[in-house]
Amino acid sequence: MKKQVVAVIGGRSCTKKVEYLAQNLGKNLAKVVDVLVTGGLSGTMMAVCKGFKEEKGITIGILPSYDKKDANQYIDIAIPTGLGLARNVLVVKAADVVVALPGKAGTLSEIAYCLQFGIPVVSLRSWNIQGVVRAKTVRQTLEQVRQLLKEKAS
Amino acid sequence: MKKQVVAVIGGRSCTKKVEYLAQNLGKNLAKVVDVLVTGGLSGTMMAVCKGFKEEKGITIGILPSYDKKDANQYIDIAIPTGLGLARNVLVVKAADVVVALPGKAGTLSEIAYCLQFGIPVVSLRSWNIQGVVRAKTVRQTLEQVRQLLKEKAS
Amino acid sequence: MKKQVVAVIGGRSCTKKVEYLAQNLGKNLAKVVDVLVTGGLSGTMMAVCKGFKEEKGITIGILPSYDKKDANQYIDIAIPTGLGLARNVLVVKAADVVVALPGKAGTLSEIAYCLQFGIPVVSLRSWNIQGVVRAKTVRQTLEQVRQLLKEKAS
Amino acid sequence: MKKQVVAVIGGRSCTKKVEYLAQNLGKNLAKVVDVLVTGGLSGTMMAVCKGFKEEKGITIGILPSYDKKDANQYIDIAIPTGLGLARNVLVVKAADVVVALPGKAGTLSEIAYCLQFGIPVVSLRSWNIQGVVRAKTVRQTLEQVRQLLKEKAS
Numbered sequence: 330m331k332k333q334v335v336a337v338i339g340g341r342s343c344t345k346k347v348e349y350l351a352q353n354l355g356k357n358l359a360k361v362v363d364v365l366v367t368g369g370l371s372g373t374m375m376a377v378c379k380g381f382k383e384e385k386g387i388t389i390g391i392l393p394s395y396d397k398k399d400a401n402q403y404i405d406i407a408i409p410t411g412l413g414l415a416r417n418v419l420v421v422k423a424a425d426v427v428v429a430l431p432g433k434a435g436t437l438s439e440i441a442y443c444l445q446f447g448i449p450v451v452s453l454r455s456w457n458i459q460g461v462v463r464a465k466t467v468r469q470t471l472e473q474v475r476q477l478l479k480e481k482a483s
Numbered sequence: 484m485k486k487q488v489v490a491v492i493g494g495r496s497c498t499k500k501v502e503y504l505a506q507n508l509g510k511n512l513a514k515v516v517d518v519l520v521t522g523g524l525s526g527t528m529m530a531v532c533k534g535f536k537e538e539k540g541i542t543i544g545i546l547p548s549y550d551k552k553d554a555n556q557y558i559d560i561a562i563p564t565g566l567g568l569a570r571n572v573l574v575v576k577a578a579d580v581v582v583a584l585p586g587k588a589g590t591l592s593e594i595a596y597c598l599q600f601g602i603p604v605v606s607l608r609s610w611n612i613q614g615v616v617r618a619k620t621v622r623q624t625l626e627q628v629r630q631l632l633k634e635k636a637s
Numbered sequence: 638m639k640k641q642v643v644a645v646i647g648g649r650s651c652t653k654k655v656e657y658l659a660q661n662l663g664k665n666l667a668k669v670v671d672v673l674v675t676g677g678l679s680g681t682m683m684a685v686c687k688g689f690k691e692e693k694g695i696t697i698g699i700l701p702s703y704d705k706k707d708a709n710q711y712i713d714i715a716i717p718t719g720l721g722l723a724r725n726v727l728v729v730k731a732a733d734v735v736v737a738l739p740g741k742a743g744t745l746s747e748i749a750y751c752l753q754f755g756i757p758v759v760s761l762r763s764w765n766i767q768g769v770v771r772a773k774t775v776r777q778t779l780e781q782v783r784q785l786l787k788e789k790a791s
Numbered sequence: 792m793k794k795q796v797v798a799v800i801g802g803r804s805c806t807k808k809v810e811y812l813a814q815n816l817g818k819n820l821a822k823v824v825d826v827l828v829t830g831g832l833s834g835t836m837m838a839v840c841k842g843f844k845e846e847k848g849i850t851i852g853i854l855p856s857y858d859k860k861d862a863n864q865y866i867d868i869a870i871p872t873g874l875g876l877a878r879n880v881l882v883v884k885a886a887d888v889v890v891a892l893p894g895k896a897g898t899l900s901e902i903a904y905c906l907q908f909g910i911p912v913v914s915l916r917s918w919n920i921q922g923v924v925r926a927k928t929v930r931q932t933l934e935q936v937r938q939l940l941k942e943k944a945s
Binding site: 485486543545558562 | 793794796826849851853857859862866867868869870871872873874880881884885908
């Protein structure tokens, strides 16, 4: 049976504060879903994976390069696409629900793809674009994710 | 010698007013560059190609599907990528300068890629995201495109 | 820590005999590695996943379409790429070692990518191209896979 | 109106003899079609473009990298895909007919894609795989290409 998947997107560098937010998000997401997909790199991607692994979830990193070594240390399964930024499409399309953490244009392109595909995206202190669900805390985010996964499954 | 290339992005459906804007833009862009790249489909993409062909430029359509027949009738050379929305990366990366016309999330993803790649993007009544050059008229757009191409070439 | 990954490639339709071979291969591969990657569809891909799940391994299907429903029922995690045949690159690049089962041109393109990347590929009654390791039985295949994984890890 | 397109595939390094063959092929192909698509790099790709430009055809290079500077000097329009080897799909899919020159695994992957898509491929002293049309000389190749383009158009 297919496992439910959440993707978390966000910058490959971040402040300590956002890093803590991401790790906390990851830890709590692991109580909701089995599989976390990210772009597999550093910054917010690494922090959320670190948190997710604390609760023994499966982490998948969809990398822009051909080199599995580019994956952060909390990635269980690295998919080295070699597609460059075109891999952004794959990160969000793999997910039932997406959570956006703070990030720049790369994160914006991924949010845009969510909107185009109709994949629900919760923006946790990230871009405020028409169509995203906004959240200010990890707790609010988790409530939204739970609700959106339930709607998807039904 | 490599030819200079402008890409125009925008919605696959549009109002009559935007259609006229796009065609007018295309016609005038053909006086500035030899090659126009678009996503190859309908709406703004078709209108800008139509204008560009009035002045005998070369039009390239980078299609999401594998089917050349999806290209509009003003495309000279269709590149049927079969990549789906991942082809958005290719449309903007082919260009020295990008012009954004009104469009939805697909257009937003392409603007985001421009910002990430550092490709200059002129937003002609399209998304207002930090980092884009804004224009209200075809005339303003052409001035900006000329200036940006000159900077690129130097 | 990164998990070792084997990819199995082969036709999306196959004879009963090859289906049995694929299932038997999958069951035995699950004793060697934790993760199986395939193209996620029917035929050899489904049979090898079925065998792999008998031993509780994790199966990943890297799909050509955007539709997770295209994944066979033995796929745990579907990656719906929307890349069409370009997804063939991703299937083999995700793996430490590849096993090729009988298949047509799609399988040939994947073997060619293995050779180009330098990924070892065991051909179990599949294409005989210079550079592949040939095997006639599941047992021979497993010996080769074990040996190649050991070389990779060292 | 869509222009007819031929793609030429082959190694990114080659002997002087093959280089001459490729240049001669390019020069003669330009009398048959307006547009030549290649992978845009060195070796056979450069030589065929050089010949094609002698007769003023339009050359398109679909590059694996994001860097237009990777295109050889005879490319008019560079499409820097950033897709790595996945760009092989695009090279052949852009064409009505493909000609294969000598090359290694990369060329084999492209021939395999032709067979999978049903794009006719003439092998000029290249891989001998079931389904390709074989030719020994440029003259034979041109006869085949003319015939295959005619069948395609009808």
